[in-house]
Amino acid sequence: MAYLDDSAWSFFWHPVCTVxxxxxxTAANRALAVTLLGEPTAVAExxxxxxxxxxxxxxxxxxxTVGCVEAGGLRCAYHGxxxxxxxxxxxxxAMSDYAIPSGLRLRRIEAEIAYDLVWLRLDPAAGTAIPGxxxxxxxxxxxxxxxxxxxxxxxxxxxxxxxDLSHFPFVHDGSLGDRRHTTxxxxxxxxVGSELRFRFEPEPDMDLPDIALMAPTDYRxxxxxxxNLEFFFPDGxxxxxxxxxxxxxxxxxxxxxxxxxxxxxxxxxxxxxxFQDLVLAEDLPVIAAQYPPxxxxxxSEHSVPADAVSIAYRRWLRDISSAAQKGGGKAVAxxxxxxx
Numbered sequence: 590m591a592y593l594d595d596s597a598w599s600f601f602w603h604p605v606c607t608v609x610x611x612x613x614x615t616a617a618n619r620a621l622a623v624t625l626l627g628e629p630t631a632v633a634e635x636x637x638x639x640x641x642x643x644x645x646x647x648x649x650x651x652x653x654t655v656g657c658v659e660a661g662g663l664r665c666a667y668h669g670x671x672x673x674x675x676x677x678x679x680x681x682x683a684m685s686d687y688a689i690p691s692g693l694r695l696r697r698i699e700a701e702i703a704y705d706l707v708w709l710r711l712d713p714a715a716g717t718a719i720p721g722x723x724x725x726x727x728x729x730x731x732x733x734x735x736x737x738x739x740x741x742x743x744x745x746x747x748x749x750x751x752x753d754l755s756h757f758p759f760v761h762d763g764s765l766g767d768r769r770h771t772t773x774x775x776x777x778x779x780x781v782g783s784e785l786r787f788r789f790e791p792e793p794d795m796d797l798p799d800i801a802l803m804a805p806t807d808y809r810x811x812x813x814x815x816x817n818l819e820f821f822f823p824d825g826x827x828x829x830x831x832x833x834x835x836x837x838x839x840x841x842x843x844x845x846x847x848x849x850x851x852x853x854x855x856x857x858x859x860x861x862x863x864f865q866d867l868v869l870a871e872d873l874p875v876i877a878a879q880y881p882p883x884x885x886x887x888x889s890e891h892s893v894p895a896d897a898v899s900i901a902y903r904r905w906l907r908d909i910s911s912a913a914q915k916g917g918g919k920a921v922a923x924x925x926x927x928x929x
Contacts (some may be wrong), residue, residue, distance in 0.1 A: 590888030592887075595838075596913060599711035601708075602812070603811075603836065606632060613708045617714060619658060621654070626711065627838040628711070632707060636661075640675075642646045646668075647802065675848075701719060715921040717926070718783075723819070731858075734847050743841075745883065748832075749903075752816065754789060760871050775894060776898055782926070783925040804820040804822050814835070816833075824892040848862065
């Protein structure tokens with residue numbers, strides 16, 4: 590078994606698509622095919638309700654996403670079995686007079702919409718909530734969605750990259766960091782409910798290009814794979830960068846993100862998105878080159894005090910994974926309620 594048990598993440602909410610992506614599938618009378626934690630899943634809008642099911646007809650196992658969405662539900666392409674928004678089979682065309690047993694139903698997966706994203710939770714036993722997105726409901730911010738991207742790395746590695754302070758001068762020299770300033774301040778890290786929090790203070794004498802985004806920054810990590818950075822600038826303006834990494838499987842993830850700002854609210858969004866695209870282009874080659882793509886166990890990599898944030902993050906991931914293995918959802922809930 591891997592150091593971190595991926596089944597632990599089934600107790601959490603993860604986004605799998607944007608609302609416009611689902612709308613495009615709905616306009617084509619189709620369900621949208623996604624994968625979450627290795628499970629192929631069909632997401633469909635049925636009679637105004639967002640529903641999600643394993644992407645497999647219970648009759649002869651054809652993927653439901655090759656079928657169609659009708660007014661009455663989701664119809665399998667193979668034999669025409671029709672499932673309503675609750676997953677119950679309501680029609681078997683080959684047997685029009687057949688009294689369909691109530692047990693003939695798909696397993697319904699919890700689905701919710703937040704921040705114009707469709708979120709799924711495979712197991713509700715831990716009672717987790719959808720992670721926060723502070724700028725979304727704050728009228729002071731203009732919140733702009735970026736294009737989702739899929740990377741060949743685990744969701745844990747992707748999140749860890751966001752909170753790895755010592756890579757800035759090397760991977761992001763001139764954009765987020767400066768190779769002349771490589772010393773990393775050791776942050777004070779706290780667990781607050783289901784969040785890991787810390788603050789980054791850049792060196793005051795950094796002389797960076799105008800493009801650079803360097804300012805005192807508050808980090809909030811909603812376990813396990815969501816992070817928000819809030820930047821505080823000398824003129825009183827603020828910006829935020831929010832990202833959540835959805836685990837497709839143990840070796841790949843799809844990231845959804847927003848960039849938000851209080852300044853230049855009527856300005857060109859493209860300028861702000863382009864900067865983030867630059868940062869992503871700098872990160873991708875080194876993240877894709879990490880092997881293994883999963884976070885390995887102790888002894889496989891050597892950490893130093895400058896890695897304090899990632900050490901704290903990995904420790905909490907391990908706590909959640911161990912709790913899930915030993916006590917399931919209730920144990921995971923207790924781990925998230927800890928204050929340390």
